[in-house]
Amino acid sequence: MAAQPHDLLAAIGGVPVPPGDVVVEATDVHKWFGRLHVLKGVSMTIKRQEVVVVIGASGSGKTTFIRCVNHLEKIQQGRIFVNGHLIGYRETGGRLVEDRESNIARQRQEIGMVFQRFNLFPHMTALENIIEAPIRVRKIPQDQAIETGKALLARVGLAAKAETYPAQLSGGQQQRVAIARALAMKPILMLFDEPTSALDPEMIGEVLEVMKELAREGMTMIVVTHEMGFAREVADRVLMMDDGLIIEEGTPEHFFQNPTHERTKAFLSKIL
Amino acid sequence: MASPLRPSLSDRLRPAVVPAGAAIVAVVLAGCGSNAAGGGPHLNWNYFFDSVFHPDGQIRFGLWLTVSIAITSQLIGVILGTFAALGKMAKFRPFRIMANIYIWFFRGTPLVVQIVFFYFGLSVARIYGWPEINILGFGIDGAIQAGIFALGVNEGAYFAEIVRAGILSIDPGQMEAAKSLGMTYAQSMRRIVLPQAARVIVPPLGNEFNNMLKTTSLLVLISVPELYTVFNRKQGNYFAPFEFYLAAAVWFLLLTTIWSFIQAWIERRLAKGTAGSATSGPGWRDRLFGRGQNPAEEVGLVSGGR
Numbered sequence: 001m002a003a004q005p006h007d008l009l010a011a012i013g014g015v016p017v018p019p020g021d022v023v024v025e026a027t028d029v030h031k032w033f034g035r036l037h038v039l040k041g042v043s044m045t046i047k048r049q050e051v052v053v054v055i056g057a058s059g060s061g062k063t064t065f066i067r068c069v070n071h072l073e074k075i076q077q078g079r080i081f082v083n084g085h086l087i088g089y090r091e092t093g094g095r096l097v098e099d100r101e102s103n104i105a106r107q108r109q110e111i112g113m114v115f116q117r118f119n120l121f122p123h124m125t126a127l128e129n130i131i132e133a134p135i136r137v138r139k140i141p142q143d144q145a146i147e148t149g150k151a152l153l154a155r156v157g158l159a160a161k162a163e164t165y166p167a168q169l170s171g172g173q174q175q176r177v178a179i180a181r182a183l184a185m186k187p188i189l190m191l192f193d194e195p196t197s198a199l200d201p202e203m204i205g206e207v208l209e210v211m212k213e214l215a216r217e218g219m220t221m222i223v224v225t226h227e228m229g230f231a232r233e234v235a236d237r238v239l240m241m242d243d244g245l246i247i248e249e250g251t252p253e254h255f256f257q258n259p260t261h262e263r264t265k266a267f268l269s270k271i272l
Numbered sequence: 273m274a275s276p277l278r279p280s281l282s283d284r285l286r287p288a289v290v291p292a293g294a295a296i297v298a299v300v301l302a303g304c305g306s307n308a309a310g311g312g313p314h315l316n317w318n319y320f321f322d323s324v325f326h327p328d329g330q331i332r333f334g335l336w337l338t339v340s341i342a343i344t345s346q347l348i349g350v351i352l353g354t355f356a357a358l359g360k361m362a363k364f365r366p367f368r369i370m371a372n373i374y375i376w377f378f379r380g381t382p383l384v385v386q387i388v389f390f391y392f393g394l395s396v397a398r399i400y401g402w403p404e405i406n407i408l409g410f411g412i413d414g415a416i417q418a419g420i421f422a423l424g425v426n427e428g429a430y431f432a433e434i435v436r437a438g439i440l441s442i443d444p445g446q447m448e449a450a451k452s453l454g455m456t457y458a459q460s461m462r463r464i465v466l467p468q469a470a471r472v473i474v475p476p477l478g479n480e481f482n483n484m485l486k487t488t489s490l491l492v493l494i495s496v497p498e499l500y501t502v503f504n505r506k507q508g509n510y511f512a513p514f515e516f517y518l519a520a521a522v523w524f525l526l527l528t529t530i531w532s533f534i535q536a537w538i539e540r541r542l543a544k545g546t547a548g549s550a551t552s553g554p555g556w557r558d559r560l561f562g563r564g565q566n567p568a569e570e571v572g573l574v575s576g577g578r
Contacts (some may be wrong), residue, residue, distance in 0.1 A: 072448055101456055109454030119449035123467050133453035136463060178449075185453055 004157070005213040008183060011151035015218045018048055018083050018188040023220045024069065030077035031064060031244075038064050040244035041078070046189075046222065051215045053231040053252075054224045056241035057267055062224045065241070066191045069222065070111045071104050082111060082189060109137060112182030116194040118174040120166040126153060126177045127162040130184045138185065145184070152180040156210050172203030179210055190214065192223040226271050232256065240264045319512050323503070323519035334502035335523065337416070341491070341498060342484045344420050349427025349484075350477070356432035357439060358461070371432070378429035384490060386426055391418035391494040419491040427484060434476045438469035471542055478535035485527050499523055 009015050024046035031039035038061045046052055054062045067073040069080055071088035079096075080087045088104055089096040120129050130149040134140045140148075153162055156176040166174050175195055182190060192211065196204040208230050215221055215234040225231070231238050232252045240248040240261065248261045259265050323331060359371030378386065391414075394400045402414030442465050450460035489500030500520055507516035 070452055072452065105451070105454050105456045108452055111452070113449075113452035115445060115449060115452075117443075117445055119443070119445040121446065121449070121464055121468075123471075132463065133450075133455060136459055137454040181453070 005155055005210045007217075008152070008155050008210070008214055009217045009219065011155050012148060012183055012186045015049075016186045016188045018220065020084055021048055022046070022081075023048055023050070023083060023189050024222070025081040026065075026069070026078065027080075028078040029065065029068060029075050029080060031061075031068060031073060031075050038244050039068070039075070042241075042244070042246055043078075044239065044246065046220065049218045049220055050236045051219075051221045051223065051234050052237050052239060053235040054222065054239045054241060055226065055228075055231070055255075055267070055271075060241040061244040062241045063193055066113075066193055066222055066224055069189075069191055070108050070113055072113075074098070082107065105137075109133075109185055110188050112185060112187035112190040114175070114178050114182055114190070114192045114195045116197050118166070118171070118178045118198070120174050120178055120181070122166050125163050125165055126158065126169065129166070129177060130181045133181070134184050148184060149180070152183055153177070156180050157206070170203060171199045172206045175199065175203075175207045176210055179207075179214070183214075188220060190219055190221045192221065192225065194224050194226075196225065196227060228252075228256075228268075228272055240267070242267075315514055316510075316512055317515065319506075319510060319515035320519050323506070323516065324522050327523075330497070330502045330506075331499070331523070334497055334499040335527075337497060338485065338488045338499040339527065341416065341420055341423070341488050341496070342481065345423035345427060345488075346481050346484050348420065348424025349431045349480070352425060352428025353431025354435050354466075356428055357435035360432065360436055361439065375429045375432050378426050383422070383426050383487070384493065387419065387422040387490055388493055390422045391415060394418075413496070415491070415494045415496045419488075419494060419496045423484065423487065423491075427480065431477075431480060434473055434480070435469065438473040439465060441472050442468050474542055475535075475539060478531075478538070482528050482531055482535075485531060486524055489524075 022045055024044065026045075027043045029039050029042040030037070040061075042061070042065055044052070054066070056062045064073055068075050069082065069087065074088065079089075085107055086099075087107055088099055090099050091097075120126075121132065124132065127146065127149050130152060131142070131145040134145040134148065135142055150159070150162060153159055156179060158173060158176055158180075161169060161173060161177070166177070169177065179195075195211065196207050199207065204227070208227060211221075211223070211230065212234050223230070223235075235252050238250060238252055238255050239246050240255070240259075240263070242261075242263045248255075248259065248264045255264070255268065259268060322328075327335070356371045356374055359367040360375070362368055362371075391402065395402055395414075402418050404411050404413055405417065406412070446464050446468065447460050450464040451457075455463070488498050491498050492501040492504055495501065503516045503520035503523075507513045510516070
């Protein structure tokens, strides 16, 4: 087992502090894939240092929703603000117009994302994966980016793997590198899209440990996952999505002890 | 269709390659003999042997031209093809239209027509006269420029499809990951997607260059003194088409053979970087004798003949 993750945010100079108290403000978000209505008016507010776990059956829209938060998916109605900035769009005369690409890219710098299938860059070593965006996007000097990158790798327990290519890493190791890669941009918000769903069972723990440590250190996080143990341990709030809507919301205790909605009960009985 | 249990045609023919080589040598020797005896077809094998073993200045210059024209045209083709591929996939509609028209036109018309049109057509119409230009002290003849231009532009249209298929073969998650880190489309393409696509593109690129080496011979039409043009002239001068065309074939075969070794070496080096992917390209034997599809052919990356 790798060393316990520790002081993750110290490696990037402490907890990135968002300017306001509210980090994410989504109101009445609608999304259609062609004629399929996948988000039917999702609203949520996420405060600074809050950890929110989104659960729900596949097809409920939870993954689609967090992909909208950094504009990997377009929305057709509603507003998503991160840090007070409207994500992906400009408002002109009450109508939403997709924003300029450079503006969208700038907004995404503040939002880290971890994918189900890791999506590490296979032609780059673990360290190169981590320093690529800080150097190219944030224009940080190379030696400084390398220093931060190595510190991050050490703190997710992969100090020895800096020069290793993703194909030679296990799934759990790849996902830890992916988390380090996202952190290297000093995001004020981290999105996790089913980060352990593609992992062999014995590797889930090492990734969850990193995520728990991150939560404890005060990172603001939205996590789509089925790992209820993780939710119980670190989530401030759990949102249950079903058929494009948030149908129930509460503390982890609420979900474990007396979920109210029938769909929630049915869903939890299947995964617990 | 051959059943999977039976050896493929090329497998069955493999044992025949060596005897066939021996037969060619025998024919050559017999030819020498019959020549010495003064009977049979009158072949002067010295033309052939001299052209192959003691190439004169014209042949050496022709070789140099063929290789340098092929390399330059291929380079132009790679650059144009990459831009055309990106244009074809662009969000901005005018780029897509431009790329599509380019590819449509140059794949839809014969290369031969393109060559003579660009050289004779443009100069006679006084649109562009192809004056000699000077690069680093070398005067470059207008016909050579026109030839490189036509070959490069034509190649770009074919290469665009190879690049596009290469880009499409990369997991969309790569682009998403790059974008989620705040990289722009151009940055993501250049730093993340294209380097990965390049690995897929290299094997068909090798095939394209093999073609290009041979296709330069079409420049005989505008009298560029490349390898084929030289031999075409010689065979006319001495009225010895058998000897000189055979020698031309040997020289082209030598060029493409050397290239196949270089290509195998490049692909081995590329494969080394990819940990875990043990798919090294086919060896030089398979490459020479046309067995062993390269991986790109399986996913349909290789364009057909012209």
